[in-house]
Amino acid sequence: MTRELVYTGFITLDGSVDSPGGTAEGHPGGGWVFDTDFVPEAYSLKAEELEETTALLFGRRSYEAFSSFWPxxxxxxxxxxxxxxxxxxxxxxxxxxDGWGPTTVLRSTEDVARLKQTEGGAIFIHGSAELALRLGEAGLIDRYNLLMFPYLLPGGKTIFGARGADRRDLSLRDSATYANGVLKLVYDVRR
Structure with a gap:
């Protein structure tokens, strides 16, 4: 049995995952998560994820960003x-x-595929848009845990690929709507 690989992230209505925390992250329209009224229950998905996460996977830039404050x-x-x-x-x-648990560098998509074949539970990808795009196109992502925010962010990074990419079929596992306009969308990738 393979380990489940889950992408989790904040996303805009048009599919952008770019710069949710602020313009310093790159997009001039960034900061949309903090521009949204805070409704605690809208973030309950994050607490649910903590219970099932057995490992974390990052791209280089997201690792550098998160490792500066998550530890x-x-x-x-x-x-x-x-x-x-x-x-x-x-x-x-x-x-x-140092001091943030065991960390291993994987050099290729094939290394990630081999990681999925090891023993253990769910591996969660945070941020890491380019990595999520590549792994999704390679058929390695099993689930998308998304909090969709009520914004359009033209030109932002996406995790789903460019026009003409292969279609992927999804099955809705869970959803919820919140008073601040945020939607929880949890999709399994159908194979």
Missing amino acids: TSEDHAAYQDLPKYVASATLGEDALV
Whole structure:
């Protein structure tokens, strides 16, 4: 049996995952998560994920961003000792953060496919738009846990690919709507 690979992230109505935390992340329209009224129950999916996450997978840029504050964040303390994987052809072992659980660099999509064949539970991908795009197109992502925000962000990064990419069929596992316009959408990839 293979391990489940889950992409989890914030996304806009037009499918952009670009710069949810602010314009410093790259998109001039960034910061849309913090521009949305805070409704605690809209983030319940994140607490649910904590219970089933057995490992984390990042692309290089997301690893560098998250590893600068997650190791000391009380909100992310449950991730502290979990195994972490970074998919990168360029990240050196010397760039890995000490004291944040075991971390392994994976150099290719094939390395990620081999990781899925190991024993263990669900592996969650946070951020990492380019990695999610590549792994989705390779048929390696099994589920999408999305919090969709009521914005359009033309020109933003997407995790679903360009026009003409192969179609992927999804099955709705769970959904909810919240007073601030956020939607919870959990889809399994149908094979």
